[in-house]
Amino acid sequence: MSENFDLELNTIKTVLFKFELNRTQSMITLIISLIGIFILPLILASEIFVNLFQNIFVAIPSYFSDPEHYAELYLFNNLAPNITRMIIFSVFLYLSIYALKKLLSNEKLIKINKDKIISQNRIVNWFGFKLSHGQAFFIFSLALVSLFFIVQKIIEFKASFMNEFDWELCFIPSGPYSASSHVILLDNIPLALYSLFFFFCLYSIFATRRRKKSFSQKQKIASIFSILVFIASLIIFSMYLMRLFCHLFMYTNLASIIGLSPESTNAYQQNDFINVLALLIGSLFFMIISHFFKRRAKNHITENQYITWFHIRLTEHRYILLLSYTLLFYSFFSHFFLTSFFYFGATFFYIDQIIMIVVMVIIFLYTLNKVNNGKIFRKIINSINNSNNFERNWFKYRIDRLYSIILFAISSGSTMLYVFLMISFNFSIRSTVLNPDFFGYSIIFFISIVLMIASLSFLLIFALYTIKHTINAIKSR
């Protein structure tokens, strides 16, 4: 009976971007789209109220007051990255709302032409990995998001918004406190790297949408751990491959290809060259062995057994809450850390911040290992769905217990993040203004901060509304 129900539950299908999703995949997609809905308005608000306001009220008036004193493309260089980011985050927000509407509206599969749907029963070949339908959907989503970020980086690069990351990539150390590069390399190497990433993303998007039905039980599907190791190794390999080109085009006879004369080598350059080679070989090694990682058979949990997380017993609700909080906090902090890394380079981080990042990654992997078990996942969804009838209204949608728990988890987690941001704004402004060296901010800066606080307050009210309408889903059990 239970197995029949399990089967039935996982055949409840939703279609998103033509991908057929079962209940488990829909649940994860709902969590991701809710994270977008709760976090993206804040990022968009900061783009408008901080960066755009600075451009409109400070940069543009200064330029028009005395245009001759500014560079040729001054306005383009200032406005293009800002407007690009605003467009990209608006697109992400639209996609999140679109996914949420699709998932909550319970649209029947019958309405859609089945030939156009990418079915569950398929195996996708991606960089030599055999991916299941769920994994292919994960890679597709990741590639789609990355594609937008790469376009943003390329536009920023073309707008001469060269950041520390690009400099660190192209400058080769030539002494204890000096480094050298060339303008041709500085102009082309970062662009080549972003183009390579762009190509990988395009390939992933097309490869994961293949409709070839070739599902067979004999074919071994890759583990999620091997995919994560491969992606990390591929990024490191691509970055250091570009740095290797910098070495080759500056210190060998290949320099003549781009019209330069080779520079003389020294101990610092040679040391860096050895490091680059070691990292290239290391990342290539991990890229290759990731194909041989076996998918570990998870232990089946019986009725009397339970799973724990740091000795805390995970009930059904706690499991869903933990999964939602993990995805929420890691989406938020990885966005912050990755953005910082690709803008300011590795030297931006202090050693204690690096230790903190490493600790966070270890906790994340530990949690992922605990919650990444399809059987337990399905059992928990079954159990929650088997419980007494529960339906609540959330805006114009009727939501069941499972979706209510997810909404409660994301809204309460977002409330914590908003409060944290409010406190950090409050504290940084207070300590800056009270600093003896403070020279004063423009009135625009204070208006920006007040508008940011107003946006945070609005989002807090939205989160409170969601908590109020969904809290009963965890209360009554």
Place this chain on the structure above:
Amino acid sequence: MLNILYEITRFSSFLIIGFTLIRWYGKKKGWSYNVKIDLLLILSWNVIMSLLLIVMDLMVDNFLHSLVYFYQGIYLLFLILMLFISFFLNLYIGFLLFKILYKQNKQDAFIIILIIVIMELIIDNLVLYPSLLSFALNK
């Protein structure tokens, strides 16, 4: 740095808004408590939180600046501590006082206590920025 005018404004606005909200919610839920109990809840809650925040302010003035100079990570730890005190501890004290004074299940008051805590944080910011703006412009 402790700003007396800011602290007084924050304290009184929290008192007025907190009291109004708890009276409104009590009427909505049909709790029949008199004004004195509602006032006692908000007043005692506010006093405890104000004392804790003043202690934190003094800690920042005396220790944090010198520690941040050596360890950047302390800044983030301090923000997490502030989150713990002004949100989680604030909620906990609210629940505790509610349980002691109203002798009801604290789950009934979850939403109203959360609303009061969040309102307090928003008011804190709304009061802070005008005071800082005048300070910054006069400097």
